[in-house]
Amino acid sequence: MFEGASNFAKGVDGAFLFILAISFFFLIGLSAVMIWFMIRYNRKKHPKAEQIKDNMKLEVAWTIIPFLIVMLMFYYGYVVFKPMRIVPKDAMEVNVTGMMWSWKFEYANGKITNELVLPVGKAVKLNLFSPDVIHSLYIPAFRIKEDLVPGKENYMWFIPNIEGSYEILCAEYCGLRHSFMEAKTRIVTDEEFQKWLAEPTPIAEEDKGLAILQNNACISCHSLDGSKLVGPTFKGLFGTERTVIEAGKERIVVADSAYIKRAILEPDKEIVKGYNPGMMRAYDKVITADDIKSIIAYFESQSKLPK
Numbered sequence: 001m002f003e004g005a006s007n008f009a010k011g012v013d014g015a016f017l018f019i020l021a022i023s024f025f026f027l028i029g030l031s032a033v034m035i036w037f038m039i040r041y042n043r044k045k046h047p048k049a050e051q052i053k054d055n056m057k058l059e060v061a062w063t064i065i066p067f068l069i070v071m072l073m074f075y076y077g078y079v080v081f082k083p084m085r086i087v088p089k090d091a092m093e094v095n096v097t098g099m100m101w102s103w104k105f106e107y108a109n110g111k112i113t114n115e116l117v118l119p120v121g122k123a124v125k126l127n128l129f130s131p132d133v134i135h136s137l138y139i140p141a142f143r144i145k146e147d148l149v150p151g152k153e154n155y156m157w158f159i160p161n162i163e164g165s166y167e168i169l170c171a172e173y174c175g176l177r178h179s180f181m182e183a184k185t186r187i188v189t190d191e192e193f194q195k196w197l198a199e200p201t202p203i204a205e206e207d208k209g210l211a212i213l214q215n216n217a218c219i220s221c222h223s224l225d226g227s228k229l230v231g232p233t234f235k236g237l238f239g240t241e242r243t244v245i246e247a248g249k250e251r252i253v254v255a256d257s258a259y260i261k262r263a264i265l266e267p268d269k270e271i272v273k274g275y276n277p278g279m280m281r282a283y284d285k286v287i288t289a290d291d292i293k294s295i296i297a298y299f300e301s302q303s304k305l306p307k
């Protein structure tokens with residue numbers, strides 16, 4: 001439990017144990033005093049209750065001592081927290097986007113992944129963005145957590161110092177599939193990292209399409225396996241007929257490339273029957289024309305597959 005996988009682990013664990021020890025001291029101490037008072041001052045031994053008023057020494061003591069203890073806890077926490085906000089100049093930067101409900105990691109060379117791969121022993125700065133609601137990037141093994149706030153650029157930094165694979169979680173309740181918002185961080189040698197970084201991302205058009213759907217968290221609301229989420233599933237979408245409601249009128253459309261394009265650019269215009277409007281924002285500024293081509297290629301490739 002107390003093996004530190006990052007440069008901050010030791011300090012955070014120290015502050016935690018310090019506060020935990022104080023809590024235990026008072027839990028045990030206060031319980032013992034209470035039990036002793038129950039015995040010492042019960043009605044048989046002490047039939048007549050007494051009122052004690054105004055003991056200056058006692059009141060000063062029980063104000064100053066807790067104040068000092070609380071300030072000590074604050075100091076300990078602050079000393080550990082301070083360096084977390086001061087990023088070393090040579091830190092490698094990775095842009096992290098947390099969205100409903102997935103993580104996207106973008107490296108300086110343009111590589112985009114759903115897994116955070118980092119070299120061991122090197123400082124890394126994560127620039128944190130959110131396009132929708134507040135998320136929180138939490139890597140328990142590294143003892144770090146920081147919010148991703150829409151409209152505000154936030155950051156965190158650390159040095160991973162043990163190779164291995166660790167869990168990344170979202171620690172801010174962000175809606176229906178908050179608990180599914182997880183990813184992995186893989187800490188590898190610098191050599192492995194450089195090799196991995198240089199590998200290009202998938203090239204096939206349909207793979208690209210799937211990656212776009214994943215990177216933009218489309219599949220968090222539109223399942224790939226046929227299950228019903230906030231929006232209709234992508235399974236078996238291409239070429240099928242579906243009933244939509246446009247301006248209050250029901251009609252049947254074929255899910256062809258034009259339909260898919262409309263659904264991405266103006267999602268609220270035609271609503272598939274049985275679903276609610278206003279659940280999806282227009283992606284006209286996020287998804288390019290090329291992206292749409294890749295997405296359609298992906299849907300097409302899926303429709304050719306045996307069911």
Ligand code: CUA
Pocket residue numbers: 098099100101134135136170171172173174175178179181
């Ligand atoms: Cu994102 Cu919880």
